Amino acid sequence: MNPLRRPDLRAADGGSLWLVPYFVLAGFIFLDGLPVDAQWVSQIELGLFLVPIFFIAISPSEHDFAPLGIIAFGLLNDVLSEAPLGYWAFLFSFFYLLAMGQKGVLQEARVSGVWGNFLVAILITYFAGYLIALLREDMAIDFWLYLLSAFLTALCFPLLYLPLGWMENQTFSDPLRRGDD
Amino acid sequence: MAKFGASISEIRFVSATGIASVCVLVGAILLFLLPRDDPRVMQLRQTAFDIFLPAIDALGRPFIALRDTGTQVSQLGGLRAENDRLLAENEALRLTINQMTQSQFLMQQYRALLDLPPEPGIELFPVRVVADLSSPFVKTLVTKGGKNSGIETGLAVIGTNGLIGRVISSGVQSARILLLTDFNSNIPVVALASDVQAILSGRNNAMPELQFVPRKAKLKEGDLIVTSGRGGRIPIGLPIGLLRLGAEGEPPKVELLDDVQGLIHVRVVKSVAVETPPNIETSSVSRKAKR
Numbered sequence: 001m002n003p004l005r006r007p008d009l010r011a012a013d014g015g016s017l018w019l020v021p022y023f024v025l026a027g028f029i030f031l032d033g034l035p036v037d038a039q040w041v042s043q044i045e046l047g048l049f050l051v052p053i054f055f056i057a058i059s060p061s062e063h064d065f066a067p068l069g070i071i072a073f074g075l076l077n078d079v080l081s082e083a084p085l086g087y088w089a090f091l092f093s094f095f096y097l098l099a100m101g102q103k104g105v106l107q108e109a110r111v112s113g114v115w116g117n118f119l120v121a122i123l124i125t126y127f128a129g130y131l132i133a134l135l136r137e138d139m140a141i142d143f144w145l146y147l148l149s150a151f152l153t154a155l156c157f158p159l160l161y162l163p164l165g166w167m168e169n170q171t172f173s174d175p176l177r178r179g180d181d
Numbered sequence: 182m183a184k185f186g187a188s189i190s191e192i193r194f195v196s197a198t199g200i201a202s203v204c205v206l207v208g209a210i211l212l213f214l215l216p217r218d219d220p221r222v223m224q225l226r227q228t229a230f231d232i233f234l235p236a237i238d239a240l241g242r243p244f245i246a247l248r249d250t251g252t253q254v255s256q257l258g259g260l261r262a263e264n265d266r267l268l269a270e271n272e273a274l275r276l277t278i279n280q281m282t283q284s285q286f287l288m289q290q291y292r293a294l295l296d297l298p299p300e301p302g303i304e305l306f307p308v309r310v311v312a313d314l315s316s317p318f319v320k321t322l323v324t325k326g327g328k329n330s331g332i333e334t335g336l337a338v339i340g341t342n343g344l345i346g347r348v349i350s351s352g353v354q355s356a357r358i359l360l361l362t363d364f365n366s367n368i369p370v371v372a373l374a375s376d377v378q379a380i381l382s383g384r385n386n387a388m389p390e391l392q393f394v395p396r397k398a399k400l401k402e403g404d405l406i407v408t409s410g411r412g413g414r415i416p417i418g419l420p421i422g423l424l425r426l427g428a429e430g431e432p433p434k435v436e437l438l439d440d441v442q443g444l445i446h447v448r449v450v451k452s453v454a455v456e457t458p459p460n461i462e463t464s465s466v467s468r469k470a471k472r
């Protein structure tokens with residue numbers, strides 16, 4: 001018998017499945033620098049890594065160290081994307097905070113409601129990013145391209161959110177994983 | 182019991198919010214205290230690329246292979262037309278080689294007459310690009326190969342047709358290249374036909390601008406822009422792009438000879454550094470000493 005299939009060996013909150021969004025986040029950070037031969041792609045800043053952050057923030061499983069993990073990934077993205085140190089760390093934490101504030105509302109919301117919330121949170125975050133760039137001499141961001149990036153990221157939201165949500169539903173529909181007696 | 186559970190949950194939520202708020206503050210402090218070109222930050226980036234290079238390379242390989250396969254399949258249809266174009270180009274190049282041989286011979290004669298010292302030799306070595314960090318606020322490439330391949334900070338980097346950027350830092354097994362299109366890129370150049378010197382500055386878009394152009398300079402549309410060699414690290418005469426004059430009052434732009442997007446291989450230009458002239462104070466001291 002596969003020990004991973006034994007319910008008595010699983011942790012109450014779904015074993016190590018809660019780590020999946022973090023792996024997805026790391027994967028997007030590493031794939032951000034993929035050489036792409038289309039000029040328009042380089043002009044936009046697709047923030048797909050914000051989807052797993054949103055997911056972590058509104059997830060029913062609570063880990064107090066999650067914000068620390070988010071800022072650590074933000075710093076990693078700053079280093080690997082050549083952005084000023086603290087730029088993505090700030091935006092990741094800011095976005096996490098925004099999403100976490102909606103946690104109570106989104107517990108019972110439909111996917112369309114969650115999607116709408118994500119769009120609003122991402123627009124605010126990208127606008128904050130644009131304002132930071134205005135204050136710095138070494139950054140030049142085209143407002144409309146940044147706005148377009150936010151909308152494109154929001155369009156991709158269900159493609160990532162639904163598989164992650166399905167995975168979590170599987171985890172939390174199991175009474176043993178939920179921690180019920 | 183249920184009440185106790187709820188209060189624990191509440192406490193945890195508050196603490197997570199508190200931690201997140203502190204993280205936002207830390208991010209803001211880092212952002213406004215550390216400049217992007219801080220040597221410690223540069224070193225940190227380089228070390229991070231050295232550490233994460235295998236992971237970035239491994240994750241990117243399947244995507245690059247998929248992209249290459251797609252490109253090859255799309256090119257299959259135009260093979261015949263491409264072959265005809267290459268044959269015509271080859272013929273034209275043979276004529277150019279004859280003219281260049283003649284010019285080279287004349288140049289040797291003139292150099293001998295003027296007793297000019299020989300120009301530093303140029304060595305080209307290819308490196309593979311593993312990451313293209315082009316985004317709205319930064320235009321850099323990361324190569325597989327750093328000091329272990331002889332890549333040093335400041336060296337020029339060329340694509341298939343001309344200069345694309347320069348090495349801004351080199352680690353043990355990776356190097357970072359600042360593209361000409363980056364906001365922080367400034368390269369001394371000269372417009373070949375009009376003989377006007379200027380600085381080519383990146384603007385985070387496809388066409389960098391010419392800055393510090395003399396007021397009375399008469400620039401020509403389509404003029405070839407080459408490196409002027411000022412500063413000593415980037416060799417003289419490396420082609421960059423063609424001049425594109427915009428509307429009145431707008432700075433002239435340069436259409437790069439190479440498409441800097443999606444480059445897989447680039448070549449690093451290694452030239453023998455120009456010897457620095459002796460320090461004036463030192464020479465005067467030595468002159469006094471000689472007296």
